[in-house]
Amino acid sequence: xxxxxxxxxxxxxxxxxxxxxxxxxxxxxxxxxxxxxxxxxxxxxxxxxxxxxxxxxxxxxxxxxxxxxxxxxxxxxxxxxxxxxxxxxxxxxxxxxxxxxxxxxxxxxxxxxxxxxxxxxxxxxxxxxxxxxxxxxxxxxxxxxxxxxxxxxxxxxxxxxxxxxxxxxxxxxxxxxxxxxxxxxxxxxxxxxxxxxxxxxxxxxxxxxxxxxxxxxxxxxxxxxx
Amino acid sequence: xxxxxxxxxxxxxxxxxxxxxxxxxxxxxxxxxxxxxxxxxxxxxxxxxxxxxxxxxxxxxxxxxxxxxxxxxxxxxxxxxxxxxxxxxxxxxxxxxxxxxxxxxxxxxxxxxxxxxxxxxxxxxxxxxxxxxxxxxxxxxxxxxxxxxxxxxxxxxxxxxxxxxxxxxxxxxxxxxxxxxxxxxxxxxxxxxxxxxxxxxxxxxxxxxxxxxxxxxxxxxxxxxxxxxxxxxxxxxxxxxxxxxxxxxxxxxxxxxxx
Numbered sequence: 001x002x003x004x005x006x007x008x009x010x011x012x013x014x015x016x017x018x019x020x021x022x023x024x025x026x027x028x029x030x031x032x033x034x035x036x037x038x039x040x041x042x043x044x045x046x047x048x049x050x051x052x053x054x055x056x057x058x059x060x061x062x063x064x065x066x067x068x069x070x071x072x073x074x075x076x077x078x079x080x081x082x083x084x085x086x087x088x089x090x091x092x093x094x095x096x097x098x099x100x101x102x103x104x105x106x107x108x109x110x111x112x113x114x115x116x117x118x119x120x121x122x123x124x125x126x127x128x129x130x131x132x133x134x135x136x137x138x139x140x141x142x143x144x145x146x147x148x149x150x151x152x153x154x155x156x157x158x159x160x161x162x163x164x165x166x167x168x169x170x171x172x173x174x175x176x177x178x179x180x181x182x183x184x185x186x187x188x189x190x191x192x193x194x195x196x197x198x199x200x201x202x203x204x205x206x207x208x209x210x211x212x213x214x215x216x217x218x219x220x221x222x223x224x225x226x
Numbered sequence: 227x228x229x230x231x232x233x234x235x236x237x238x239x240x241x242x243x244x245x246x247x248x249x250x251x252x253x254x255x256x257x258x259x260x261x262x263x264x265x266x267x268x269x270x271x272x273x274x275x276x277x278x279x280x281x282x283x284x285x286x287x288x289x290x291x292x293x294x295x296x297x298x299x300x301x302x303x304x305x306x307x308x309x310x311x312x313x314x315x316x317x318x319x320x321x322x323x324x325x326x327x328x329x330x331x332x333x334x335x336x337x338x339x340x341x342x343x344x345x346x347x348x349x350x351x352x353x354x355x356x357x358x359x360x361x362x363x364x365x366x367x368x369x370x371x372x373x374x375x376x377x378x379x380x381x382x383x384x385x386x387x388x389x390x391x392x393x394x395x396x397x398x399x400x401x402x403x404x405x406x407x408x409x410x411x412x413x414x415x416x417x418x419x420x421x422x423x424x425x426x427x428x429x430x431x432x433x434x435x436x437x438x439x440x441x442x443x444x445x446x447x448x449x450x451x452x453x454x455x456x457x458x459x460x461x462x463x464x465x466x467x468x469x470x471x472x473x474x475x476x477x478x479x480x481x482x483x484x485x
Contacts, residue, residue, distance in 0.1 A: 055442045077450070085446040092439040097365040097389050104456045109448030114456050139392045157447060 002031040003067075005161055005189060006052055011061035012213075013047055021047050023213035024061070029161070034190040036200045038218075039210035045193040046088065048210070049163045052191070053085050081110060084159035084188075088166045090146035091139075099125075099141075099149050100134040106157035124156045128182060144175025151182070164192035168199050249291040250361045253465045254370035257358045260472050264354045267479055268347055276482045277346040283475060284353040291361055298356050305352045309345035316341035364388045369457055378453065390436075397432055401425055 006029040013022040021044030029035055037045050050056045051063055054076030063070050065079045087093045096102035100121060107117045125133055128148050141149060147167070154162065167183060168176045176196070183190070184203045194200055200207060209218050249257075268280050288298040317338040320331045359367070368385045372378065405421065412418050441449075 050442075053446055055445065077448070080446050080448055085443075087439065087443050089439070091393050092436060093443045095386065095389055095440050095444065097385060101456060105444075105449075106447035108454035108456065109450070114454075114458075117456060139389060153447065 002033075004028050004064075005031050005066060006191065007064040008048075008051070008058075009062045009064070011048075011051060011058045011063065013044070013051060013056065013058050020213055022051075022058075022210075025210075025213070025215045026061075027208065027215060029189065029191050031189050034192070034203050034205045036204035036207040037191065037193045037210060038195065038200065038207060041195075043210050044213060045210055046165050049085065049165055049191070049193065052079075052163060053083060054079060081157065082159055083161045083163060084154035084157060086151055086154050086162065086164045086167055088169060090143075090150040093150040093153065094138040094141075094146060097137060097139075098134070099130075099136045099138055099152075102138055102149065103134075103153045103156045106153060110157060120156050120158075124152045128152050128155075129178075142175075144171050144178065147171060147175065147179060148182075151179070155186075159188060161189045161191070162186070164190060164194075166193055166195070168194065168196045245289045247290060247292045247361075248464070249287070249357065251464065252468050253459050253461050254362050254366055255373055255459055256461065256465050256469065257362070258367075258370055258374060260468075261355055261358045263472070263476065264358075265351050267476060268350045268354075271347070271479065271483045272343060273483050274343070274346075276479055277343065277350055279482060280350040280479060281346065281353065284350060284357055287357045288353070291357055293356075293360055298353065298360065301356050301360070302349060302352060305348055306345070309348055312344055313338070313341045316344075369455060370459065372455065373459060382453070393436070394429065394433060398425075398429060401428060 006027070008025055008027040011022055011025045011027075012020065014020040025048070027048075037048065039045050047056060051058055052065065054063075054070060054073065057071070066082065068075070070076055070079060094102050096105060103121045103124060104117045107120050108114070112120070121134065125131060128151065130145075130148055130152060133145070133149065136145075138146070138149065151167070164183070168179050171179060176199075180199050180202060183192075183199070190203075192199075192204075207218050209216050264280075268277065271277060271280070285295065285299070288295045291298060293301075317334055318331055319334045319337060362370070365385065365388060368381050368388070371384075372381045402425070405425070410421060412422070
């Protein structure tokens with residue numbers, strides 16, 4: 001059995017409004033897995049991802065990433081260097097004026113030299129078929145292009161794990177196919193939230209369903225496109 | 227050498243002018259400093275000859291920009307609308323309105339002269355700014371300013387405004403459309419003011435939400451409060467040459483002003 005990279009143990013979370021979104025959830029993500037997280041809108045799927053990356057802290061329970069317990073903000077700095085998070089709204093993720101700067105932002109934060117960063121950016125863009133995008137203005141991109149550039153900005157940090165929040169939502173058919181195909185070919189361990197059945201059936205190796213704050217493993221088909 | 231210090235998105239298509247548009251190939255940092263120097267010099271100058279020379283030199287300099295003379299001069303129109311208002315109002319003075327009524331209002335030639343000087347100054351300064359900075363896109367301007375040690379917070383404000391202006395505008399349009407599809411027409415009544423208040427409030431709330439999500443996204447990519455720049459400008463021989471010309475021109479202006 002492969003090593004466990006993310007382990008949530010009895011995690012609960014409630015917003016300040018007292019609304020409990022997660023109650024005693026336990027989850028394990030093993031290296032090489034592509035775990036799909038499904039459930040109705042507003043049931044706390046995004047909250048679960050945010051707990052793993054440390055944007056939120058659980059009210060109860062423990063979060064373990066890469067074999068160590070993570071509690072303080074400083075514990076999560078390392079997590080964020082090694083785990084990529086794709087936001088649902090790409091406009092939130094792409095904040096730099098140009099694609100080049102946006103994709104370079106992560107690697108520069110990792111302390112890489114500008115010369116190397118340029119190379120990483122070029123390689124990442126090329127691997128996603130975005131060769132001529134470096135000097136494009138981010139807010140002028142189409143929805144599908146924004147999603148791909150956001151993915152590029154995450155992949156440029158060479159993460160070991162990808163957390164994807166509805167990677168195909170709001171895309172037209174063509175972009176949806178393109179994103180699905182790219183995700184299917186990526187080597188990273190993944191945990192993704194999606195309502196998109198075709199995405200789930202094509203790339204997930206296991207599916208977990210979140211209902212009323214509790215996780216239940218569904219016996220869904222465990223196909224892998226690999 | 228040409229363009230080595232510049233970024234691709236700022237480059238405009240070349241216009242068919244007789245002179246090469248060298249202004250755009252100069253280091254933006256140098257252009258910002260020169261703009262500052264010239265503005266201060268002309269703001270402190272009062273001689274008609276000084277200002278006239280300054281204006282003629284600026285007009286001549288427009289020939290070396292992408293925009294060319296016509297487009298550059300057209301950018302002076304809004305300034306001159308204000309200048310016209312100054313010239314129309316400033317020369318009238320009233321010594322003792324209460325004693326003499328409207329007869330006390332009189333025309334003062336010295337004040338007219340002052341108004342013309344103000345107008346001339348405004349034109350010289352704005353035209354030089356258009357010439358020197360008009361060809362820099364906002365993003366490059368932000369980077370150049372950060373190289374000049376302008377506080378990072380101000381620059382981030384500029385760059386984030388550039389980036390999110392359109393997103394916010396889109397949000398405004400969506401809300402506005404949602405309002406008009408339910409029959410909202412602005413009138414001069416309380417319902418209208420309240421509704422517009424909700425619109426502004428909603429945009430503030432949404433912007434705040436978005437700002438929080440953006441910070442979260444930045445943290446996820448390892449952001450810890452410091453921005454690293456990828457681009458570096460280069461000060462070339464062409465820039466040194468430009469600095470030389472500006473030094474000569476500034477000496478001339480100062481000399482004219484003192485004689």
